[in-house]
Amino acid sequence: MSLAEQIDALPAPVLKRLHDRGFDEARLVQRAATIGVERDARNRLSGRVEPPAPDDIATAPVAGTADHARCRERGLSALSRGEVALCVLAGGMATRMGGVVKALVEALPGRSFLDLRLGENAALERLVAREGAHVPLWLMTSEATERPIRDALGPRLDGERCATFEQNVSLRLTPEGALFFDEDGGPGVYATGHGDLPDALRRSGLLDRFRARGGKTVWIANLDNLGATVDPAILGWHLAHGGPITVEVVDKVGSDRGGGPVRWNGRRVITEEFRLPRGFDPSTVPVFNTNTFLVDAAALSALVMEWTYVEVEKQIGDRKAIQFERLLGEITAALEPRFLRVPREGLASRFLPVKDEAELERRRPEIEAIAKARGMLG
Template sequence: MSLAQQISALPAPLLKRLHDRGFDGSRLSRWAATIGVERDARNRLPGRVEPPTPDDITAAPVEGTAEHGRHRERGLAALAAGEVALCVLAGGMATRMGGVVKALVEAPGPDLRKRIITEEFRLPHGFDPAAVPVFNTNTFIVGAAALDALAMDWTYVEVEKKIGDRKAIQFERLLGEITAALEPRFLRVPREGVASRFLPVKDVPELERRRPEIEAIARARGMLG
């Protein structure tokens, strides 16, 4: 049975849900035809890539300083006025988390030039990732009007996953690619301690190792009693 036939054989309610959310069966079939064909070349960025310069990144005010306090009050006022909205994107398939919805995994416990952002596997061959002295937290603040007007051809990279003992191919977009269409500015924030903005967790063992850090941050920010 071909892929197109398998898609057509899906239950009608499921097909409707997929199409209502933008699913395009013919596009998936085109992607499937490219599986394994020059995948590395398609996944990597073309042309010259250079690390950011110190002038590209602005340091965030240190917590406890007057400047930090001013920015904090300004941010709280913007939230209270409805000028800023928060969106938590549950990205990824969480195949290393046992197949659950990644955003629903309990972390602290039940109480709780052209400058772009890219991921390491998209860098050209020969580029040393250690040359980049910063780490992307995948946190973005975007103007609603700019986002609404954004029209770009996304790159869907081919990634091999494993679900149980079976191999799966996932075609995924990387959110950081919006920085190729919108001029970005970068802010340096703490990576460690209770002021950290990013604690990556890729599997259950890592979650268990990092649980104390996550809980400490949640308590410091009033998320836990």
């Protein structure tokens, strides 16, 4: 039985579940034919790749300077007009924190990651309360995280000021290109990556309604990076310098590795390290991507691009599975970015990633200090 026939033979409720979440059968069948054969060519950038030019990376305005004051004032004005929405990436397969949805893990005693993001949102609204403005909080969830997050939000969910929307799904394959079935006999459904955000957000209708109300900027950040709060000065810098997208980057320290800015065929882009051409020295890129983006809402709404779906091999129990994922940083291949170096140390830090329980234990003192300083604890 061909892959297309296997998919068509799935129960109708399963097919509806897939198609409601952006599943594209024809695209998966096309990719399946290339498993292994073209993996390296598909995953790596082709053409000329060079380190970023010295003037490609700007530095965020420093508190206490005239530039910071100007940028902060401009950012506060935009916030007071209701022109900014915060979009938090809270999807995935809920596998890294002992099987618990990360949003509901206690980042601080008695306060989950979700609680602290809600606290950030409340602090922002206090900042612009005199204008009666709101900063919508949207959470991109997945099948694995949607219900637990919605249950935790309870009456706060109103579909506009606080809303969730689900990212896309696809089907895992065997290394031979057939459907991968889980131990319970069902097809292996998985979330296809943060690169789902533009399509999933448009599908939700949230972006169109936000723009209709005068919304201008979508601030995108990882749930687990509690340093990446909405900062009026950074917002003001983004607005003052124009362009459809600003990407926050931080200096590499020690053995840090990660995706970052490069020049690809002369154009600025963000790319993951594993997508660099063989022979390219990652140490020539002094900063890396924090996955925090300020994006022009109109440009995001109009975005049309052919995404690269990277081929990833996963270990599922004692078996190998193939899945195809897309990365949000690739949005910079269609929208010309500006790179803004932000702090990663002290109370000004904008980079506090938490990938697992051990890292959370190490970072709790920093998270607590920053949460207090930025009003996230109420």
